[in-house]
Amino acid sequence: MQRRTEIREVLGMEALGQTITVKGWVRAFRSNRFVALYDGSDFNTLQVVVDFENTPEETLKQIDFHACIAATGRLVESQGAGQTMELLAENIEILGAANPEAYSLQPKRMTMEYLREKAHFRMRTNTFSAVFRIRHGLAYAVHKFYNDRGYYYLHTPIVTGSDAEGAGEMFRVTTFEPNKAPLTEDGQVDFKQDFFGKATNLTVSGQLQGEIGALALGKIYTFGPTFRAENSNTSRHLAEFWMIEPEVAFYDIHDNMDLAEDFCKYLIDYVLLHYPDDLAFLDKRIADMEKNMPKEKRRPMGLIETLRFVAENDFERITYTEAVRTLKNSKPYKKGKFEYPVEWGEELQSEHERYLVEKKYKKPVIVRDYPAKAKAFYMRMNDQEEGVPGRTVAAMDVLFPGIGELIGGSQREERLEVLQERMDAMHVSQEELYWYLELRKFGGAPHAGFGLGFERMVQFVTGMGNIRDVIAFPRTPGNAEF
RNA sequence: UACUUCGUAGCUCAUUUGGUAGAGCAAUAGAUUAUUAUUCUAUGGGUAGCAGGUUCAAUUCCUGCCGAGAUCACCA
Known part of the structure; x- marks a missing residue:
């Protein structure tokens, strides 16, 4: 049996005249003679020329859209315009x-919504295969970035016992049958009898455990699945998503921002360098789509142009207080265009963030030093600044055009007394998080870190409008199909 | 989470004062065959998301449910 050659290898070799076997799926069958064969190894297809006069009728009839075939033949120079070489098939086998x-699929444009329902087939399309090749590239680049810089990849738990993480609704993990859970004397579910001997949930963040790693290994990162049981039906939320969380000892908020910016640029550069064909296709796809849109709705730059721009220019860095001042001086604010109020102490709403990123600075923006009252207990308290109405914490958000918050992070509160005070004020149990406090009692150190939403980065790099189309099997409220 | 729009053939869509539905592509059959979404001819295909209501009559109007899109909240 002839060894199979992958199409990526065929396209890259100087092998005219060689006889080879390729295996893959039919992307198109033109003129009963030309098969565009695709095997996933490369964005491009290999043209297989079928000798239809000497091929059995039965075989010919089965060369349909997305049928799987093996073709053996000689590589020759192509006479057609779209490719330099092609395979003159001597034998075709229907696999x-x-x-x-x-x-379910047809060789024509199908909507993203339709394809989402056919998640077992959609990866066969040009768009999704490009997205998932790039997704892989990004995942690899994440590990390469941190490994090259001496970070250790730490696996933090998926099942967590602490309910003090406070990052929103969690999914409960239990072996109890619904309605048959044992009760305590006062009628509460008795989790002491559950599998882990306590109430457990799926993780919403590996950060707290990541801090354990940072204060032992110096520099760590996590990269794993994360779960949020929020009823969020938007184009940038998932119930199950992947998050990258570096945590670094001796870093302050400014080191943290430098790391975040370098990391983002590295990921973008990596994809620009290694996936030009896939990016070119996605770029064209968006351009074609936007042709029919009014000018003001189109993106200001093409996809590749945007990626280059972000990779080559410094991110804007401002404080929350400056952001509020800028917003108050903005046209939309003065004209009453903002739906939500702009006031020091109020959350920045996405309409405000979008103004800063897309209108004012026209590039990624890092906002830091947020009001303490709305932020998590572990963020480091800043000193009261002159001219600033209230206390702030060393928190930062990296905002990207189109997708909003890509990264959220902070310098962590390393001062035991300050931390304890904050925990009490925010009703976080010191007893439950005794280990987190002990990290400050014994050999504590200043440290910082952040979380980057992996799918949001994939969204940005591929230009996909909906986050459900950059993860193979999206989990959202009401949907856990496949 | 709130508001809004939408759900018609395998897919993308049309069907404007309420009178049981059309096109393009896809499919099937045939012809053609050095193409890059081949070309030509013919054919088949629909309980209009689901459940109610108003009406002589509902794809069309009303209510509820389900699903989706856009905006938005929480956030990554």
Whole structure:
């Protein structure tokens, strides 16, 4: 049996005249003669020229859209315009027929919503195969970035016992049957009898455990699944998503911002360098889509142009207090265009963030030093600044055009007394998080870190409008299909 | 979470004062065959998301439910 050659290898070799075997799926069958064969190894297809006069009728009939075939033949220079070489097939074998009458996909434009319902087939399309190749590239680049800089990849738990993380609604993990859970004397569910001997949930963040790693190994990062049981039906939320959380000893908020900016730029550069064909396709796809849109709704730059721009220019860095001042001086504010109020102490709403990123600075913006009252207990308290109405914490958000908050992070409160005070004020149990406090009691150190939403980064790099289309099997409220 | 729009053939859509539905592509059959979404001819295909209501009559109007999109809240 002839060894199979991957199409990526074929396209990259100088092998005219060689006889090879390729295996893959039919992307197009033109003129009963030309098969565009695709095997996933490369964005591009290999043209297989079928000798239809000497190929059995039965075989010819089964060369349908997305049928799987093996083709053996000689590589020759192509006579057609779209490619330099092609395979003159001497033998075609049907490995898996694809009855077009019953098959869900068709060789034409299908909507993202439709394809989402066909998640077992959608990765076969140009768009999704490009997205998932790039997603892989980004995941690899994450590990490469940190490994090259001496970070250690730490696996933090998926099942957590502490309910003090406070990052929103959590999914409960239990082996109890619904309605059959044992009760304590006062009628509460008795989690002491549950599998772990306590109430447990799926993680919403590996940060607290990440701090343990940072204060032992110096520099760590996590990269794993994260779960939020929020009823969020938007194009940038998932119930199950992947997050990268570096945590670094001796870093302050400014080191943290430098790391975040370097990291983002590295990921973008990596994809620009290694996935030009996939990016070019996605770029064209967006341009085609926007042709029919009014000018003001189109993106100011093409996809690749945007990526280059972000990778080559410094992010804007401002404080929350400056952001509020800027917003108050903005046209939309003066014209009463903002739906939500702009006032020191109020949350920045996405309409405000979008103004800063897309209108004012026209590039990624890092906002830092947020009011303490709305932020998590572990963020480091800043000194009272002159001219600033209230206390702030050393928190930072990295805001990207189109997707909003890509990164959220902070310098952590390393001062035991300050931390304890904050925990009490925010009703976080010191007893439950005794270990977190002991990190400050014994060999504590200043440290900082952040969380980057992996799918949001994939969204930004691929230009996909909906986050459900950059993860293979999206989990959202009401949907856990596949 | 709130508001809003939408759900018609396998897919993308049309069907404007309420009178049981059309096109393009796809499919099937045939012809053609050095193409890059091949070309030509013919054919089949719909309980209009689901459940109620108003009406002589509902794809069209009303209510509820389900799903989706856009905006938005929480956040990554």
